[in-house]
Amino acid sequence: MKDRKEYYRKIPGVDVLLEQPSVRVLIEVLGKGIVTNAVRKEVEALRELIRTGTEEEMERELEAFSGNLPEKILRAGRVTPCRVLNASGILLHTNLGRAPLGNSQRQAAFEVLSGYCSLEWDRETGKRGKRREHYEDLICRVTGAEAALAVNNNAAAMLLLLGTLEKGKEVLVSRGELIEIGGKFRIPDVMEQSGMKLHEVGTTNRTRISDYERAVSPETAAILKVHTSNYKICGFTEDTSVEELSSLGKKQNIPVFADLGSGVLLDLERFGISHEPTVQEVLKKGADVVCFSGDKLLGGPQAGILAGKKEWIRKMETHPLMRALRPDKCTIALLAASFREYLDEDQAVRNIPVLRMLSRSGEELKQQADMVCSYLKEGNLQVAAEVCESRNMVGGGALPCEMLSGYAVVLSSRQMSCEMLMEKLRKLPVPVIGHVKNEKVWLEMRTIMPEETELLKRELEEAGK
Numbered sequence: 001m002k003d004r005k006e007y008y009r010k011i012p013g014v015d016v017l018l019e020q021p022s023v024r025v026l027i028e029v030l031g032k033g034i035v036t037n038a039v040r041k042e043v044e045a046l047r048e049l050i051r052t053g054t055e056e057e058m059e060r061e062l063e064a065f066s067g068n069l070p071e072k073i074l075r076a077g078r079v080t081p082c083r084v085l086n087a088s089g090i091l092l093h094t095n096l097g098r099a100p101l102g103n104s105q106r107q108a109a110f111e112v113l114s115g116y117c118s119l120e121w122d123r124e125t126g127k128r129g130k131r132r133e134h135y136e137d138l139i140c141r142v143t144g145a146e147a148a149l150a151v152n153n154n155a156a157a158m159l160l161l162l163g164t165l166e167k168g169k170e171v172l173v174s175r176g177e178l179i180e181i182g183g184k185f186r187i188p189d190v191m192e193q194s195g196m197k198l199h200e201v202g203t204t205n206r207t208r209i210s211d212y213e214r215a216v217s218p219e220t221a222a223i224l225k226v227h228t229s230n231y232k233i234c235g236f237t238e239d240t241s242v243e244e245l246s247s248l249g250k251k252q253n254i255p256v257f258a259d260l261g262s263g264v265l266l267d268l269e270r271f272g273i274s275h276e277p278t279v280q281e282v283l284k285k286g287a288d289v290v291c292f293s294g295d296k297l298l299g300g301p302q303a304g305i306l307a308g309k310k311e312w313i314r315k316m317e318t319h320p321l322m323r324a325l326r327p328d329k330c331t332i333a334l335l336a337a338s339f340r341e342y343l344d345e346d347q348a349v350r351n352i353p354v355l356r357m358l359s360r361s362g363e364e365l366k367q368q369a370d371m372v373c374s375y376l377k378e379g380n381l382q383v384a385a386e387v388c389e390s391r392n393m394v395g396g397g398a399l400p401c402e403m404l405s406g407y408a409v410v411l412s413s414r415q416m417s418c419e420m421l422m423e424k425l426r427k428l429p430v431p432v433i434g435h436v437k438n439e440k441v442w443l444e445m446r447t448i449m450p451e452e453t454e455l456l457k458r459e460l461e462e463a464g465k
Contacts, residue, residue: 007050007058012066014039022070030077038076042069084431085456089406089444091357092396096433098295098302099396100353100449101334105300108337109330119329132317134332138339142265143279143290145307149316150294150335151325154261155190157291157304160325161257162194162222164315169221170199174207174240176233177226187226196221206238209248216252223249225258225287227277232401246286255288255312262398263292263305266345271358273402279307288312294331296396299352300338301331357446358394362405365445368453369407372445375457376409381464383413383421392446404446411441411460421463428459 017023017039018032027035046065050058084096092098101109111117122129132149139148151157162171171191178200180186191198199220202211212223223245242258249256264276276297282290289312294303304325306313316322327335341348349355369387376385390408411434413421418436425432425441434443448456 004050007062008047010062011043011046011050014043017043017066017069020066020069023073026070026073026077030073034077035073038073039069041076042072082431084433085452085459086447087408087432087434087443087445087456089390089392089408089435089442089447090395091354091392091447092296092394092398093433093447094396099297099299101301102299102341102351102353104341104351105334105337108333112329112333117329117333119332131326131332135336135339138336138343139305139307142339142342143307144283145279145290145313147310147313148305148307149313149322150327150332151304151306151322152327153302154259154291154293154304156325157306158187158190158259159194160304160316160319160321161289161291161306161312162191162196162224163319163321164312165194165196165221167195168197170197170217170219171221172199172201172212172215172223173226174202174211175200176202176204176207176237176239177224177228179226179228187224202240205233205236207240208238209240209244212240212245212248216248216254220252220254223254223256225256227258227260242282242285242287249286249288255309256286258282258287258290260290260292262296262396263294263298265298265342266348266355268297268358268399273358273399273404276399283308294335294338296398297354297394298338299348299354301334303327303331303335305335353449356449358404360446362407364450365407368445368448368450369409371453372409372443372457372460376411376460376464379461379464381461382415383411383460383464386410388442390442390444392444406444406446408442408444411443412439424463425459428463430455430459432456432459432463 014036018027018036023035023039046061049061086093086096118129120129120131135150136148139145151160165171173187178187188198199215201207201215225242225245242256245256260277260279260282264278265280266278268276279290279292287308289306289308291304291306292298294300294305306316338352341351349359366387373385373387376383388408388410390406392404392406394402394404411421412418416424418439418441421441422434422436425434432443434441436442
């Protein structure tokens with residue numbers, strides 16, 4: 001084996017590499033700082049390979065180094081996160097940003113981000129205002145709440161809600177509602193972080209109002225009802241309603257809080273989906289405060305929303321945690337735009353993408369799939385395409401037992417395995433995210449909005465070459 005010093009001497013200098021014509025073009029596009037940093041990282045990686053690699057690895061990498069450099073620089077300079085086409089069929093795909101945003105929502109954010117904005121400024125008085133004033137009235141009009149507050153996400157909302165209670169006291173929760181959601185976020189852990197004591201009542205499958213009645217003591221600070229939005233318990237079960245808990249809470253002068261997880265603001269039965277409790281319903285049934293997510297079935301930005309009695313909302317607003325959990329100007333603009341759509345339910349279904357996807361008919365989905373499939377067949381590409389019936393999931397920890405019937409464009413290739421084809425789709429300028437089933441790649445139409453169809457066709461044409 002040659003002396004490793006000989007290999008080190010073969011590494012081009014950073015200044016030399018920056019003068020390569022292909023690299024100079026990238027400097028004009030990406031800027032010298034980004035390109036220089038990327039080149040230095042690649043040179044350091046090559047040095048590390050020479051320090052630890054085999055002779056064969058060193059020879060191969062040195063030979064290909066200059067030729068591969070532009071692609072590596074492009075990869076390093078790529079803006080992330082980037083737009084993707086979600087053909088997975090999962091409407092609220094956590095890894096893909098959950099709920100997509102509609103035109104009016106994006107426009108609201110664009111207006112705010114285009115310059116300065118009245119985030120904490122009252123245009124009537126010219127004095128300092130409050131962030132909640134931009135969205136509170138809209139949330140109250142839609143939900144019927146007395147007051148409302150928004151924070152970073154629903155986990156933050158739960159933490160803030162429990163943080164308003166007297167430290168060291170107990171919160172009653174059914175054993176069947178001690179949920180865990182994504183990222184190992186567990187109700188008992190949040191309870192501990194908030195300084196409250198968890199008092200479990202009932203059993204996993206059956207919790208009666210009598211269980212809560214027996215558990216109430218001078219140490220009880222609140223009753224928490226948690227909607228099991230990401231799983232279902234079936235069979236020999238019994239649940240305690242919000243009305244029963246509210247009646248008990250009033251009798252014992254104990255607040256009743258409800259965590260809905262995914263914020264449903266209209267009856268999903270209109271889409272042929274089993275009934276989910278709406279925020280409006282739970283408040284009418286007597287919950288003092290309801291907390292829920294903004295970026296799930298509500299179809300808005302990532303946010304945690306607290307709606308309910310004014311006395312509790314104002315306590316949370318002045319809590320020291322609020323400063324750390326408050327939303328930024330972009331989230332506030334998106335949140336206000338989202339609730340503005342819900343002032344008219346039919347308008348919300350038209351303009352909120354998640355609701356549009358839920359409402360799409362099988363006929364519409366098949367027409368879209370046929371259009372994409374015909375385009376691919378006419379293109380004389382390396383992939384074969386066919387249209388197949390499929391089943392889609394809502395995802396995002398919502399409606400775990402609901403499956404939506406749909407249609408997919410199914411791809412296969414004699415030249416590539418389905419894994420290779422999936423990789424090729426991921427590396428497109430606008431990545432296309434499908435799923436593998438029966439050794440073929442399935443692209444679900446329900447999560448490809450009609451206005452995205454032309455873009456999908458162009459990307460698939462590139463992948464099939």
